[in-house]
Amino acid sequence: MSVITLARPAAARVGPRRPGPSGPSRRRRLVGLAFAAPAIVYLAVFQLFPVLYGLYLSLTGYSPLDRGAPRFVGLDNYLALADSAAFLQSLKVTAQFVAEVLPFAVGIALGLALLANRKVRGIGLWRAGLFLPRIVPLTAVSLIWLWLYSPDGWFNSLLAGVGLQPHDWLLDEDTALHAVAVMRVWKALGGNMVLFLAGLQAIPKTLYEAAALDGAGAWARFRHVTLPGLRPVMVYVITVNIVYLAQSFAEIFILTGGGPLGSTTTTNFLIYQEAFQNNQFGSASAMAFVLFALIFAFSYASMRGIGRRS
Amino acid sequence: MPIPATRRVTLAAACAGVLLAAACGTGGGATSGKSGGLTVWFPGNSAPEIDLVTKTLVPEFEKANNVKVEITYVDWGQISPKLNAALAAGTAPDLFGHGPAAAAGFVRTGRIAKLDDRVAKLPAADREDLAAYLEGGKVGGGQYMIPLSGQGTLIAYRKDLLTAAGLDPAAPPKTWAEAYEAARKLTVKEGGAVSRAGLLLQSAKTQRVQTFLTLLASEGGSLLTAGGDKPAWNSPEGARALEYFTRLYQGEGAVANQLGADFANQPAAQNPLATGKAAMVMATSGQVIQIAKARPELADRLGVLPPLATATAKTFGGAGPGLFLNADSKNQELAWKFIEFMLSKQVSERYARAAGALPVRASAASGAYAAEQPLLKPFIEAAPAYVASPNVPAWVQVRDVLDKHIEQALAGKAPAAQALAAAAAEATPLLAGK
Numbered sequence: 001m002s003v004i005t006l007a008r009p010a011a012a013r014v015g016p017r018r019p020g021p022s023g024p025s026r027r028r029r030l031v032g033l034a035f036a037a038p039a040i041v042y043l044a045v046f047q048l049f050p051v052l053y054g055l056y057l058s059l060t061g062y063s064p065l066d067r068g069a070p071r072f073v074g075l076d077n078y079l080a081l082a083d084s085a086a087f088l089q090s091l092k093v094t095a096q097f098v099a100e101v102l103p104f105a106v107g108i109a110l111g112l113a114l115l116a117n118r119k120v121r122g123i124g125l126w127r128a129g130l131f132l133p134r135i136v137p138l139t140a141v142s143l144i145w146l147w148l149y150s151p152d153g154w155f156n157s158l159l160a161g162v163g164l165q166p167h168d169w170l171l172d173e174d175t176a177l178h179a180v181a182v183m184r185v186w187k188a189l190g191g192n193m194v195l196f197l198a199g200l201q202a203i204p205k206t207l208y209e210a211a212a213l214d215g216a217g218a219w220a221r222f223r224h225v226t227l228p229g230l231r232p233v234m235v236y237v238i239t240v241n242i243v244y245l246a247q248s249f250a251e252i253f254i255l256t257g258g259g260p261l262g263s264t265t266t267t268n269f270l271i272y273q274e275a276f277q278n279n280q281f282g283s284a285s286a287m288a289f290v291l292f293a294l295i296f297a298f299s300y301a302s303m304r305g306i307g308r309r310s
Numbered sequence: 311m312p313i314p315a316t317r318r319v320t321l322a323a324a325c326a327g328v329l330l331a332a333a334c335g336t337g338g339g340a341t342s343g344k345s346g347g348l349t350v351w352f353p354g355n356s357a358p359e360i361d362l363v364t365k366t367l368v369p370e371f372e373k374a375n376n377v378k379v380e381i382t383y384v385d386w387g388q389i390s391p392k393l394n395a396a397l398a399a400g401t402a403p404d405l406f407g408h409g410p411a412a413a414a415g416f417v418r419t420g421r422i423a424k425l426d427d428r429v430a431k432l433p434a435a436d437r438e439d440l441a442a443y444l445e446g447g448k449v450g451g452g453q454y455m456i457p458l459s460g461q462g463t464l465i466a467y468r469k470d471l472l473t474a475a476g477l478d479p480a481a482p483p484k485t486w487a488e489a490y491e492a493a494r495k496l497t498v499k500e501g502g503a504v505s506r507a508g509l510l511l512q513s514a515k516t517q518r519v520q521t522f523l524t525l526l527a528s529e530g531g532s533l534l535t536a537g538g539d540k541p542a543w544n545s546p547e548g549a550r551a552l553e554y555f556t557r558l559y560q561g562e563g564a565v566a567n568q569l570g571a572d573f574a575n576q577p578a579a580q581n582p583l584a585t586g587k588a589a590m591v592m593a594t595s596g597q598v599i600q601i602a603k604a605r606p607e608l609a610d611r612l613g614v615l616p617p618l619a620t621a622t623a624k625t626f627g628g629a630g631p632g633l634f635l636n637a638d639s640k641n642q643e644l645a646w647k648f649i650e651f652m653l654s655k656q657v658s659e660r661y662a663r664a665a666g667a668l669p670v671r672a673s674a675a676s677g678a679y680a681a682e683q684p685l686l687k688p689f690i691e692a693a694p695a696y697v698a699s700p701n702v703p704a705w706v707q708v709r710d711v712l713d714k715h716i717e718q719a720l721a722g723k724a725p726a727a728q729a730l731a732a733a734a735a736e737a738t739p740l741l742a743g744k
Binding site: 065273 | 390391395397398416420503505515568569570585587710718721723
């Protein structure tokens with residue numbers, strides 16, 4: 001993948017300080033600012049302000065039903081989380097869910113991208129078919145899989161076909177999270193595959209030709225040309241997947257409702273329960289910021305870890 | 311033609327203003343405080359009910375009162391989050407529907423209006439006719455919710471399956487012990503697992519608390535102390551009730567499967583009673599009627615047991631969802647008119663029929679709806695045996711705590727008495743308001 005670096009001319013950096021903008025230049029800046037204003041206002045009002053307000057709420061006790069203003073409690077909400085068995089359990093479930101989905105969502109997508117990166121008849125249809133799950137809303141996908149996992153659903157029909165007893169996939173503590181993970185892997189494959197495909201097509205063919213001339217076999221070319229060439233895409237795919245998976249909510253809400261026995265209660269689902277069922281917005285906001293910090297740390301670590309090797 | 315810079319600035323600023331206004335406009339919603347019309351949120355997604363309310367009842371009310379009514383149906387799972395957000399933002403509707411369990415929380419925060427004075431002005435005959443279910447809308451003796459229907463759960467059964475198992479459908483079980491013995495005969499097992507349940511009680515999230523309440527009340531116990539400020543479920547009656555519930559799923563004598571399944575909210579045709587995957591199922595009147603509608607060939611083969619007894623015969627039920635009047639509404643008079651309209655004899659019966667619910671008026675027991683629905687009769691007759699969830703401010707959180715520990719017991723992770731004691735320890739501070 002090629003990288004374009006934009007740099008200011010040296011003269012601009014070391015030259016004498018320029019005088020203030022002339023009339024037309026100033027007008028151009030004002031015009032630019034005016035055009036950017038809607039986006040700036042949008043970001044400030046709908047992105048930055050809610051985050052800052054959430055941070056403020058995390059330091060308060062607040063129920064939306066109460067008529068009073070949020071009550072400042074300092075770090076109490078954060079300290080309470082350290083002793084909250086439900087919160088710690090939800091972090092464990094979230095980590096397990098990410099760990100179950102991520103390797104398959106990345107590994108299988110890479111394999112599919114390698115298969116799709118061929119010039120054969122009907123490859124466009126193949127690529128479109130693989131990408132399809134990506135464009136279907138997660139809620140709709142979850143509802144379809146709810147039926148697939150139901151007692152009379154497709155998976156149990158398969159079991160019955162080979163003479164096995166049906167299984168309550170989403171009602172069994174031992175299988176519920178794995179069942180959701182399988183669905184999530186399927187959902188993530190299309191998007192990841194397209195990113196890998198773009199990465200594969202950006203690797204210069206000459207590198208493969210040079211490697212072949214040096215006697216490299218298929219595995220050696222994959223290991224020493226393809227993987228290093230895909231590294232920037234890999235960093236992006238893994239980071240984005242960690243961010244999305246660690247915030248899983250819709251699929252949990254629809255498929256399991258956090259059960260059975262809390263075995264699928266991810267942190268995001270717990271935040272929802274705390275905020276909208278228990279009306280504890282302060283505590284829920286604190287959970288959200290702890291989750292944010294953990295996602296940021298893991299994403300940063302993965303970027304640094306994979307990036308350093310490149 | 312090039313546009314001068316000053317005009318471009320003006321144009322850009324105007325565009326920004328329009329976009330900002332549009333962006334801000336997307337946050338709109340309910341219209342509490344609009345003096346002209348009335349805003350009402352109903353919970354649920356029942357198509358027959360939505361059709362009746364939006365296409366027939368509301369136009370009738372609008373015409374009679376020359377007003378505009380804006381009706382919004384909100385899915386049950388979303389009603390609390392949406393209401394909380396709207397109440398906090400001051401955009402909540404004039405009237406909103408919710409379950410009786412939510413009443414005490416709204417009362418504590420002063421979000422709903424007290425309705426005693428308005429109820430007192432109803433004709434005496436109406437008050438008497440509505441008395442049984444109005445009781446379920448009271449908190450601390452004050453009337454805060456007006457139920458639109460009643461609700462109750464009983465055990466529905468398949469007569470053909472009872473006959474096939476050698477049981478007499480004309481002499482069905484009368485006690486929980488007899489029901490279990492019948493269930494053992496009705497249960498079919500394949501490979502050691504239950505493939506046809508003899509007796510399915512509701513075991514999905516929160517529903518299992520209602521089932522536990524049924525069994526507990528039948529044992530003569532109660533969920534909370536008389537003052538409602540302490541748990542009372544961790545009693546010998548509670549332990550026996552939960553042991554019975556657990557025995558249905560665990561061990562050699564298991565007679566139920568699909569622990570945790572929400573078959574109460576499945577399409578009627580997929581209910582285990584309709585598919586024949588269960589012989590006796592705990593169900594509401596609406597579910598039984600819907601099953602008979604979805605599978606007309608089963609209508610004659612369905613029966614409903616009167617409330618089963620242990621020490622006494624009790625079952626979960628009482629006031630169904632009803633309307634709350636927003637304390638901040640500027641349309642309180644019009645809102646009350648709408649409540650009166652919904653409570654009127656004709657409208658309330660049509661509403662109950664569409665919702666498949668129990669009519670809110672006692673006199674409806676001899677009305678056309680009850681006459682045309684023989685499966686409704688046992689639910690109406692069971693009204694004196696109905697026992698409802700406690701109306702205390704922290705009930706929703708307390709219920710979730712109890713639900714969590716009941717689930718542990720049902721899954722065989724904790725003995726019944728231990729699970730109930732743990733639930734009591736966790737719920738006590740909540741009930742004390744801490």
